[in-house]
Structure formats: structure tokens, C-alpha cells
Amino acid sequence: MIYELYLSAIRSLLSNKTRTFLTMLGIIIGVFAVITLIGVGEGIQNYVTKQFSSLGSNLLFVSPGKRNLRGDPGANFSSNKLDDKHVKLIETYSSDFVTGITPYIEIGKTLSYKNKNYYTVVNAFDEDGFSTYNLTLDSGRFFTRADITSNSRVVVLGSNILNELFSNQDPVGKNIKIGDKTFLIIGVAAEKGGSIDNRAYIPYTTAKSIFNIKNYSSIVMKALDSENVDSAMKRIEIALYRDLDKDEFTVLSQKDLLNSFSSILSTVTLGIGAIAAISLLVGGIGIMNIMLVTVTERTREIGLRKAVGATPNNIAIQFLIEATALSVLGGSIGIGLGILVAFLIRTYANFDATVPLWSVLLAFLFSACVGILFGTYPALKAAKKDPIEALRYE
Amino acid sequence: MAVEPILSLKNINKSYQIGGQKIEALKNVSIDIHPGDFISIVGKSGSGKSTLMHIIGLLDTPTSGQVILNGKDVSKYPEEHLAKVRNSEIGFVFQAFNLLSRATTLENVMLPLQYSNTPKKNWERKAMEMLKLVDLQERVNNKSNELSGGQRQRVAIARALVNDPSIILADEPTGNLDSKTGSEIIKKFIELNKLGKTIILVTHDNDLAKIADKVFVIKDGEFVK
Ligand SMILES: Nc1ncnc2c1ncn2[C@@H]1O[C@H](COP(=O)(O)OP(=O)(O)OP(=O)(O)O)[C@@H](O)[C@H]1O
Ligand SMILES: [Mg+2]
Numbered sequence: 001m002i003y004e005l006y007l008s009a010i011r012s013l014l015s016n017k018t019r020t021f022l023t024m025l026g027i028i029i030g031v032f033a034v035i036t037l038i039g040v041g042e043g044i045q046n047y048v049t050k051q052f053s054s055l056g057s058n059l060l061f062v063s064p065g066k067r068n069l070r071g072d073p074g075a076n077f078s079s080n081k082l083d084d085k086h087v088k089l090i091e092t093y094s095s096d097f098v099t100g101i102t103p104y105i106e107i108g109k110t111l112s113y114k115n116k117n118y119y120t121v122v123n124a125f126d127e128d129g130f131s132t133y134n135l136t137l138d139s140g141r142f143f144t145r146a147d148i149t150s151n152s153r154v155v156v157l158g159s160n161i162l163n164e165l166f167s168n169q170d171p172v173g174k175n176i177k178i179g180d181k182t183f184l185i186i187g188v189a190a191e192k193g194g195s196i197d198n199r200a201y202i203p204y205t206t207a208k209s210i211f212n213i214k215n216y217s218s219i220v221m222k223a224l225d226s227e228n229v230d231s232a233m234k235r236i237e238i239a240l241y242r243d244l245d246k247d248e249f250t251v252l253s254q255k256d257l258l259n260s261f262s263s264i265l266s267t268v269t270l271g272i273g274a275i276a277a278i279s280l281l282v283g284g285i286g287i288m289n290i291m292l293v294t295v296t297e298r299t300r301e302i303g304l305r306k307a308v309g310a311t312p313n314n315i316a317i318q319f320l321i322e323a324t325a326l327s328v329l330g331g332s333i334g335i336g337l338g339i340l341v342a343f344l345i346r347t348y349a350n351f352d353a354t355v356p357l358w359s360v361l362l363a364f365l366f367s368a369c370v371g372i373l374f375g376t377y378p379a380l381k382a383a384k385k386d387p388i389e390a391l392r393y394e
Numbered sequence: 395m396a397v398e399p400i401l402s403l404k405n406i407n408k409s410y411q412i413g414g415q416k417i418e419a420l421k422n423v424s425i426d427i428h429p430g431d432f433i434s435i436v437g438k439s440g441s442g443k444s445t446l447m448h449i450i451g452l453l454d455t456p457t458s459g460q461v462i463l464n465g466k467d468v469s470k471y472p473e474e475h476l477a478k479v480r481n482s483e484i485g486f487v488f489q490a491f492n493l494l495s496r497a498t499t500l501e502n503v504m505l506p507l508q509y510s511n512t513p514k515k516n517w518e519r520k521a522m523e524m525l526k527l528v529d530l531q532e533r534v535n536n537k538s539n540e541l542s543g544g545q546r547q548r549v550a551i552a553r554a555l556v557n558d559p560s561i562i563l564a565d566e567p568t569g570n571l572d573s574k575t576g577s578e579i580i581k582k583f584i585e586l587n588k589l590g591k592t593i594i595l596v597t598h599d600n601d602l603a604k605i606a607d608k609v610f611v612i613k614d615g616e617f618v619k
Contacts, residue, residue, distance in 0.1 A: 309481020
């Protein structure tokens with residue numbers, strides 16, 4: 001009998017397609033928004049995790065100012081004092097815990113070759129920076145100590161820049177402009193996946209002299225042992241206290257960054273959840289409203305069904321199925337649209353938006369629950385109708 | 395030895411309370427219905443015919459008195475239970491046909507089977523048999539809003555018969571039909587009665603009432619004779 005009821009529910013939904021569609025709209029939009037946003041969030045999460053893990057988990061950073069990853073962003077605005085003195089301090093007092101200590105400068109610059117331009121992030125560090133960031137070569141060479149000491153105008157390009165400016169031809173030996181300064185291309189880094197492939201690398205000494213930079217964006221190093229990251233961080237702090245106050249610098253590990261990112265993402269997820277709840281609530285009220293109208297319109301049908309033997313339960317189930325079909329259908333359309341948009345983002349925006357199975361199941365379950373929750377009152381109303389009154393209803 | 399009645403009403407009273415006023419729709423009505431009877435209940439508008447029919451059809455419960463179906467007093471049964479009894483024992487034919495307009499002829503006839511214990515595989519066969527009985531085999535897949543009034547009423551008769559009920563109740567079955575179509579429907583009832591069906595015809599039309607074997611005249615909620 002459930003099958004017959006399901007059939008008659010579908011039929012009555014089809015008999016007024018416009019109304020059915022408009023009623024489902026709330027659920028469609030809500031579920032669609034949630035599925036898409038979860039897909040995008042998942043994509044961001046994957047992207048960031050991949051990026052971090054390609055750098056290695058024992059990377060440590062010293063950044064200027066007091067950084068509290070979870071709290072008060074205003075605390076960041078103290079002036080940047082990081083310079084060579086601090087690199088020396090870490091080298092002198094922490095070398096048994098860390099290696100590959102390099103000053104690190106990050107500047108946004110336009111690269112140009114012939115008439116093509118490409119805006120990207122230029123990283124400046126010393127010859128150790130390549131191993132600290134796990135970079136390898138596709139062609140040419142990295143810069144050396146000699147390049148550092150002589151402030152050479154040399155650059156190593158990330159693999160994506162080849163596509164953008166050199167049509168994938170090997171550019172080693174050619175000249176490229178960074179801002180308005182000319183640099184010799186000495187190497188191309190192997191592809192790592194992610195935005196790191198868009199970058200260009202120059203000696204930090206060159207960056208300081210040519211682009212007139214006084215302080216470092218950060219000092220980067222690797223803990224010798226990934227088990228000992230915490231003690232390495234302690235050691236670096238102690239070394240830096242010789243010159244800096246405790247609110248003039250922060251030592252961060254890769255893990256801290258990843259954690260802070262995850263906590264931001266989970267806040268966003270919570271926000272999405274709240275929007276979803278509201279839209280499902282609105283959608284549910286829409287369904288309840290239309291179901292009440294339907295019950296009134298079909299008073300005669302209810303009377304007839306009761307006359308030929310339908311029990312109040314039979315009637316209640318019939319209208320509950322109809323409400324649930326409405327919400328589940330709306331939810332399914334929303335899920336379908338969400339998956340479609342995630343697919344479009346994946347294909348056209350080159351961004352790995354994936355809709356996880358759990359979000360599909362959750363959305364489906366939620367829309368079914370909305371139907372049952374908001375369909376119950378109209379269904380009970382239908383079940384309570386007196387058959388005589390119902391049959392007499394004009 | 396007298397045959398046991400299928401249905402007896404014993405001293406039925408039905409009153410409605412409107413405002414402070416008490417309307418007595420039925421006063422001390424008793425009737426025995428035996429298998430194979432063709433009974434008509436005739437009376438003016440407002441005399442209590444429909445009220446009586448609703449009580450016979452177990453759609454309504456009396457204020458006082460007993461409704462005895464196959465030897466059991468069903469007047470105090472709960473609603474769920476009455477629905478089951480209606481499903482198997484009573485077939486209704488209404489003045490306004492009351493078909494599901496979006497459903498086909500066949501689906502309309504199968505409706506009471508949905509609420510019965512009949513296995514699903516037999517539904518279509520049973521419904522087809524009933525449609526043959528009312529000469530509608532050709533209109534099986536039409537929607538009911540594609541049928542004429544007479545055809546609709548025949549679908550309603552087939553629907554009333556499909557669960558093989560003890561009693562067929564018809565309330566003004568020809569009220570919405572022209573006289574020619576109306577008399578065809580009446581002929582159908584006579585035919586069904588010859589096949590052994592028990593029929594109760596409710597009408598305000600004295601001439602129509604006379605085709606029944608037994609005529610009960612109701613006036614102001616009471617039988618007169
Ligand atoms: N639900 C109700 N509430 C109050 N009074 C009612 C109700 N139903 C019926 N009545 C009254 O009971 C009396 C009998 O009504 P009933 O519908 O049985 O008449 P009827 O013989 O079927 O009339 P008609 O030929 O017009 O259908 C009428 O006076 C009517 O007003
Ligand atoms: Mg009446």
C-alpha cells in the first residue's frame with residue numbers, strides 16, 4: 001500500500017508542477033548552497049593540506065611581532081625588527097636543533113618577458129632556502145653562496161611561470177624583468193603542485209639591495225628531528241630573547257599554521273551549518289503551508305477514502321509521504337545542482353572542489369527529516385477530518 | 395425459519411446541538427435489512443435520509459440506539475475498526491460520484507482494495523470483473539474527468555462492488571443525472587439485486603422509490619407508513 005500512496009503522492013505533486021516547484025525552492029536553495037559550500041570548503045582544505053605537506057612537517061618560522069593565531073589580530077602591528085643579527089643568534093645558539101636557517105622575504109612583483117606580464121610572489125632567501133622548502137631542479141642551477149655574497153641579479157623560476165611567460169620553452173640563460181629590474185634566469189624548479197609553482201626565487205641580499213628592503217618577512221628553518229619540533233622552538237625563543245622582547249617575535253611551526261587554518265575553516269563550516277538550518281526551516285514552513293492548503297483542497301478525497309475504508313492512520317501516512325516526497329525531491333534537486341556546480345568549478349576554475357559522500361547523505365537525511373517534521377501537522381489534520389463533513393465539502 | 399438480518403438498527407436517535415437548540419435528525423428509527431433486500435428510503439429534503447444513511451454506512455454513530463451488523467453491535471466501535479468494517483461490508487454510491495479525478499477508471503475501482511487485505515496481484519482482475527459488470531471495459535484507462543456523468547456513476551458502482559460488500563448504499567445516485575441516464579443506473583441496481591446484492595436506495599423521488607421491494611418513508615426523522 002505504501003507503493004500506491006507513493007504513486008498517488010507523486011501524481012498529486014505532478015498535477016500542480018508550478019506550485020510543487022515553488023514549494024521545493026526553499027529546500028532546493030538551502031541544500032544546493034550547503035552542498036556547494038561544503039564542496040568548496042573541502043577543496044580548500046585539500047589544497048592547503050597538500051601545500052603544507054609538500055613543504056615538510058618540520059618547518060619552523062620566526063615572524064615579527066606577537067602572533068596569536070587564534071586571537072587578537074591587532075597584536076600584529078608592532079614594528080618588524082627581524083634582521084641578520086637574529087639569523088646569527090639562531091645559528092649560534094640553536095644549531096644543534098635546527099638546520100637550513102634562512103632569512104625569508106616575500107614581495108609581490110610583476111615579472112615580464114618580452115610583452116608578457118605575470119604578477120606573482122617573489123621569495124627571497126639564501127642558498128639553504130631551496131632545501132628548507134624541499135625544492136628540486138628541472139633545469140639550470142640554484143643560486144649559491146657566491147651569488148648571495150655578490151648580490152647577483154639571478155632568479156630561479158617556479159614551473160608555472162614557464163607556461164605563463166615562456167610557452168614552456170626552457171628559459172635558462174634568458175633575461176627577465178622583476179618590477180623594472182633585469183635578472184638572469186639560472187634555473188627552473190621542479191613542479192610541486194599548488195601555488196608554490198607560481199613563485200620566483202632570488203637571493204635575499206639582492207632583494208634587500210635592489211628592492212630596498214630592511215627587515216625580513218620571517219626567518220625560516222627546519223628542525224633537525226621532526227620529533228623535536230617543540231624543543232627546537234623553545235631553543236629559538238631563548239636565543240632570540242638575547243635581543244628581542246617576547247612580544248616582538250613569534251616562533252611558529254607548520255603544525256600551528258595548519259591548526260589555525262583548520263580552526264578558521266571549522267568556524268566557517270559552522271556558519272554554513274547555521275545558514276543551512278535557517279533555509280531548511282524556511283523551506284519546511286513552506287512545505288507545511290502548502291500541505292495545509294492541499295489538505296483543505298482535498299477534503300472531499302479524504303472523505304471518500306475514509307468512506308471506502310481508509311483509517312485515520314492511512315490518511316496521515318498518505319499526506320506524510322506527500323510532504324516527505326516534496327522535501328526529498330527538493331533536497332535531491334539541490335544535491336544534484338550542488339554536485340554539478342562543484343564539477344563546473346573543478347573543470348573550469350582548476351580548483352579541486354569535491355562533494356564528499358557524507359554531505360550528500362546528510363543533506364538527503366535532513367531534507368527527509370524536514371518533510372516528516374513539517375508534514376506531520378498537516379497529516380494529522382487530514383487524518384482527523386470527519387468523513388461526513390468531508391464528503392459534504394464543496 | 396426467518397433469515398437473520400445482515401444489519402439491524404434498533405431505536406436509533408440522532409440529535410445535533412446547535413447553539414442552545416437541539417435538532418433531532420432521527421427519532422427512534424428501527425429497521426432490519428436482510429440479505430438480497432432491495433430497500434428504498436424516501437422523504438423530503440431535510441427529513442433525515444442522509445443522516446440515516448450515514449449511520450447505516452457506519453460513517454456516523456447514533457446518539458442512542460444500537461447498530462447490529464452480522465450479529466455484532468458496532469455502534470461503539472472505535473474509528474479505526476469502523477473503517478475496516480466499512481471497507482469490507484459497505485459499498486457507497488454518492489450523488490456527486492466522488493471519483494478521484496486524476497486517477498484512471500481502473501485505479502478508482504481499485505481504491506477500496508488498497509485498504510483491504512486482498513493481495514495486490516488480484517486487484518486488477520477484481521476491478522476488471524466489476525467494470526465488466528457495469529459495461530465499462532472499454533474505458534479502463536480513461537481519467538474520470540474524461541467520462542460522462544452516467545459513466546462516472548457506473549465507475550462509482552463498480553467501486554462500491556469491488557470488495558463484495560454485504561450492503562450497497564446509494565444516496566440520490568441519479569440526482570446529478572438526466573432522467574434517461576438515471577434510469578439506466580437504476581436498471582443497473584435492479585440487475586445487481588437480481589444477482590443477489592443487498593441494495594439500499596435513498597431518494598426524495600416517490601416514483602423512483604417504488605422500484606424497490608420495500609419502501610420506507612421518512613418524515614421529520616421518523617418512519618411513517
Ligand atoms: N452536522 C449537522 N449539524 C446540525 N444539523 C444537522 C447536521 N447534519 C444534518 N443536520 C440536520 O438534520 C436534519 C436531517 O438532515 P439530512 O441531511 O439527513 O436530510 P436529507 O433528508 O438528507 O435532506 P436532503 O434530501 O436535502 O439531502 C436536517 O434538519 C439538517 O439540518
Ligand atoms: Mg441528503
